[in-house]
Amino acid sequence: MKISSFISTSLPLPASVSGSSSVGEMSGRSVSQQKSDQYANNLAGRTESPQGSSLASRIIERLSSMAHSVIGFIQRMFSEGSHKPVVTPALTPAQMPSPTSFSDSIKQLAAETLPKYMQQLSSLDAETLQKNHDQFATGSGPLRGSITQCQGLMQFCGGELQAEASAILNTPVCGIPFSQWGTVGGAASAYVASGVDLTQAANEIKGLGQQMQQLLSLM
Structure with missing residues (x-):
């Protein structure tokens, strides 16, 4: 089939785009190149950190x-x-608080909380120990709480208070240091789970009340 002529169809130019920076010719058609301002904005927004202080x-x-x-x-x-x-x-x-103010605060807190924990442990028996050891040895339970107070006195106070608190923490309860009865998953937990001599364990824990009374008298 003979084609006698070609029909030229002009392509419409793209609408003007904000931010265009140049217009050129490619194969007889006008093209526009959009310029991004992101890089310039990033440069303008950069801030340098100040030099280190003295x-x-x-x-x-x-x-x-x-x-x-x-x-x-x-x-x-x-x-x-x-x-x-x-x-x-x-x-x-x-x-900034001084070491003296630290120790005074710790002594005050121990004086306020130890009697409460001692009262909770005063009626401890084998059944209660086996049933509630996990609860007593976590959070604000009486075993965890009393041991925490003794640890604070031992670490931040000196003299007789430090010595008495250390003695309480190291006192064996059925062969296990009292300090370990305030945690879950250790030797004390295994002992409780065994169910052996829990009456003796409960009595030895209650017996520590006298030592804690002595500790309180030193504050």
């Missing part, structure tokens, strides 16, 4: 951080099983 400032910041860590540890250790987050306000170097 050595003195960095030392102060580090000391403040250490103080927060110690306070946080104590608050978590003596939180009485609370699940609410503890918010510690910012401290200045002048506000």
Whole structure:
């Protein structure tokens, strides 16, 4: 079939695009090239971190951080099983608590809570120990709580308080140090699960009440 002519069809030019930076010719047709401003915006938005502060400032910041860590540890250790987050306000170097204030706070907390734990353990028997050991040895249970208070006194106080708290923690209960009766999954848990001599274990735990009374008298 003879084709006598060609019909030229002009292609419509694309609508103007905001941000186009150049228009060129390719094979007889107009083309537009869209330019992205993202790279320029990224460059414009970049900020440089300031240079490090002076050595003195960095030392102060580090000391403040250490103080927060110690306070946080104590608050978590003596939180009485609370699940609410503890918010510690910012401290200045002048506000950092002294070792004396730490020990005084720990003694005050022990004086307030140990009698409660002793009261809960005063009626302990074999059946209660076997049934409730996991509960007593976690959170704010009387075994965990009393052991935690003794650990705080041993770590942050000195003299007779430290010695008496250490003696209580190391007192054997059916051959297992009392400190291990405040945890789950260890030797004490295995002993309770065995069901052997639980009456003796309960009596020995109650017997520690006299030593804890002596501990309280030293505060």
